[in-house]
Each structure stands twice: as structure tokens, then as C-alpha cells.
Amino acid sequence: MPEIDEVIVKKIARLANLSLDDQEIARFSGQLEKILDYFHKLNQLDASGVPETAHALPLENVWRQEEVRPGLARDEALAGAPDVHKNSFRVPRIIE
């Protein structure tokens, strides 16, 4: 019984802001099912003696001192904008 069905793929697609056609939904269902299997395999490992971690690197307390430095010139900042208006990034209206 597969865990990943069409409903789940559609939900993940919506959360990822992707529009998928029916073919893609079917294809990704299978692929996601496989990825999930890898994790099921990992879950079989006995990790009871392994301390919990929140990060892959054994690093702690990496920070910078408070200091202001200039960023990008505005033209540079806006260079990648799909549309510019009044020195701002312009996007399709988001409030109905």
C-alpha cells in the first residue's frame, strides 16, 4: 500500500508553489515513495544510544560583532527584480 498518493503530491506541489500536470503527479508519486523508503530504512537503525542533534556540523557559537556596513547600491539591488516601480520590487497584487 503506497503512502504517497495523488492528494499528498498535490499538497506538496501547492506548498512548493509548483503546478504539475497529471503525468508529473503520477511520476513524482512513485519517486517520492522511493525517497520515503530510504527513510524507512534509516528508521530501522537502532539510534537509542545516539545523542540527538539539530545540526550536521559540530560547530557552535559562530557570530559576527555588531557593525554596520553598506550593502548594495539600489540599482544593483533592483537589477534582478522582475519589475520595478518607485524604487521598489513590483509584484502582482497580493491582497484581494
Add this chain to the structure above:
Amino acid sequence: MAPEFEIVIGLEVHVELATASKIFCSCPTRFGGAPNAQVCPVCLGLPGTLPVLNHQVLMLAVRAGLAINCTIAERTKFDRKNYFYPDLPKAYQISQFDLPLATRGQVIIDTPAGEKKIGITRLHLEEDAGKLVHLSQDGQIGTAGSSLVDYNRTGVPLIEIVSEPDLRSPEEAYAYLVALKEILRYSQVSDCNMEEGSLRCDANISIRRLGQEALGTRAEVKNMNSFKHVREALAYEARRQIKLVGGGGAVIQETRLWDAEHGTTHPMRSKEEADDYRYFPEPDLPLVRITADVVAEVTKELPELPRERRRRFTRTYGLSDYDAGVLTQSWELADYFESAVESAEGAAPKIISNWITVELLGKLNADYFEITQSPVSALQVGRLAAQIENGTISGKMGKDVFTEMYNSGKAPEIIIKEKGLAQISDPEALGRLVETVLEQHPGPVQEYQKGKTQAIGFLVGQVMKSSKGQANPQLVNQLLKERLG
């Protein structure tokens, strides 16, 4: 409110930390700059960039956590909160999920029934989002149906403080916000300026029948731009829910926006679909460990907080609760009062308090000035009180001198000298004036000596007149009595 219902409120408060640079990059946090002039590849979320935590942000957040009596986490980490919205260039916000910086605190508020402790669930760090301006469609060519994004605010450090659902009325919510803002201002972690968005508040509100233990379905209320709006929005929302449930309906869990113009809330309709944030640990930021030594150090630096300072003002200076409350509204005003007392050479703190709360604040309020903009310094207020205390001028003259100080910014001694206002308190000089008056008015003198003691009032008046009002009236009285026997 229908008496069979109880209101349950919890607040989420976002506060911008008072740092000069952003949380994960070195861009300035200054408010009000031209759009998109305070951005860099990190806060714009350009590919290939890495965030690095600002150490000062961490220190201020620890201080804020301690100020609201939280336990500081030994180990804390950042997480990604994922959603698509144009004010969030990376499509995720760096926030904290399961290991917040601080937990389990409390804030004490005053209610008509006395002190009440409001629990704090957690305090965590996150980055602010950008600012959106929605353009109207009314005829602006090329702008119909678009929104403009300014990313200057993106990456400004925020703390989010989540309260327990301990608040039982819109008034308690208001009192909590006032108390929290005072504490954060005193701790100097933020200026808490609501107009500039450095303090923002969202509310969760539900109702339940009295005696019922389970919480009712809550609505989240947003878009409240002042504490007054929070109180009004919650009062409206409580009425709405009670009417709904009282009429057999049910509250839907949803986000509602406060409409200040109409005094109502309505469901939020936007294209923001964020029902699943898919939090996961931020791989670009390593863990943060906060040692007991660091906590001890920050605790030591924590200033006296508003409630303690209020208590000390009533005890040490003998002020009323009311006066102590007024003087401790802000640490700047409380400092001002204490500097004035120090320079007052023994004038009673109660008198200094009156000069500040009545005269000075009256004028400042009329001019829309803060205490930090006062044209009169604390030292000058103290010096003025000292001049009255040592008898150089009368209290009545003091008010004129104060007005002149406020208008000109001059020191009280200078004004007294320039205007020749100093009282004559020299017994020899006054003695000569008294003798002259006694010689000129034998009638009243005889009346007084016959037992008509109120005649002395006339004589005092004559001496005052001949001194052009500068004689010390108490001394004149005393000298007259001595000579009249």
C-alpha cells in the same frame, strides 16, 4: 458581556531589537530610509549567501528574556519557516521552532482586583520581513493590481514573545502590553515605537462558558496598530463570539483583521496560504550555546525594572503611588527626577516631583515633547527647587522663573539675577524698611498694640510694597512682631 461566558486571550508580541545592523548581515536597521537602499545579497536572499548571527542581537534577546523572568536555553537553534509571500525574498523566514531562546517567564500586571501574573510561554528570535505597499487600481497608469516591496526591513532582528492564555479581558490585555512595553523599554532592548512598527501585536481570543475547562475555538486577530486598537478589537471580537455561541452558532478558527475605521473584525482574505510551514533546522546557522556565565553577566547588567523602581520611589522618596507611577513611565523620566533630586540641595523630593509632574510635564505635553526633548534640564529643575528652599525666591515667583526657564532654556540663577527677583532676606536691610513703615503709619501701630492684631497685615503689605515685592514675607512678619512687642 453575558455573565455566563469567560474571555480567554493570549498575545503574540513582536519587538524589533535596538541594534544598528541586521540579524544576519551588516545592513543598517535605520527606520525610514529610501526603499531598497539598506539591502545586501544576504537579506535579499540571493543564492550562495550565508547568514551570520549578530552577537549583539543574541545579547539583547537574552536580556529581554531575563527581564520577563524567563529561563534562558542552554542550547538554542534556528529553523526555517517556509511560506511564499513577496515580503519574504528567500521564501522562508529564519525563526526558532522547538528550541526557543527563552521559555517560562512572567509579567506582572495591575488589575482592579490587584496584581496578576501573566505567564510567558516563550521568547524566540527571528528576522523581520519586508514592507508591502498595495497600489490601488484607481487610474494610476501601469500600477493597477500590483504591490510594491521594500526590503529595507527584511532581516531586522525581532523577538517574538508569546504569552500564556492567561488574560481574561481586553483591559487585562491592554495592561499586559503596557507592562511589557515598559519592561522592554527599561531594559533598552527596543524603543518599542508602535508608529515605526518596532512593536506589533497579534491576539488569540476565544470564549468559553464559565466553569468550562476546555478552551473554546480561537480566532487570531491582526492588524492592530496601537494598544487602544488591541483593546477595542478584542472587545469587539469577544462580543461577536459570545453572540455567535449564545445564538447556537460556532466560532471558526481563522485569522481576522481589525478594521479601525468601522470598529469591526473581518476574516482575512489574501493569497497567503500558510497552513503548513514545514519547519526544519536552518542548516546555514550552527547551534548557539548560552553558558551560565553569560546569563549571570547579562543578569548583572539588567537595570532596575519599572515595578521595582516604582516601589523604591514610594519608599525612598515618600511619593504617592500615583506620582511614582507617573515618574516611572519611562526610565528617562525616572532618571530625570532622580538627577533633579540630587541637585536640589535638600529640597523635598515631593516638591521636585510636583515641579516635574505638574509644571514640566504639563508644558511638555502641550508641546508634544518627550522628556528627552525638554528645554529645561534635570539639574536646572533641582537648582530652581533649591532657590526656593533656601529662600532666595518664593514658591510663587518660582512658577514665573520656571516658565522663563522653559521658554529661554536659561538657568534659574541667571533669570533671578536678570529680573532682580531675589527675595530680600537680610534682616538689617528689611529692618530699615520696617522702621520706616512703622514711623509712617502710627494709626495701625496703635490699633495693633490695643489688641487688634490683624492690623499687622496692613503693615506687612506696606513693607512688601516699599520693597517692590522682594521682601521675604515671613521675615517681615517676624521683624514687625519683634518691634511691636
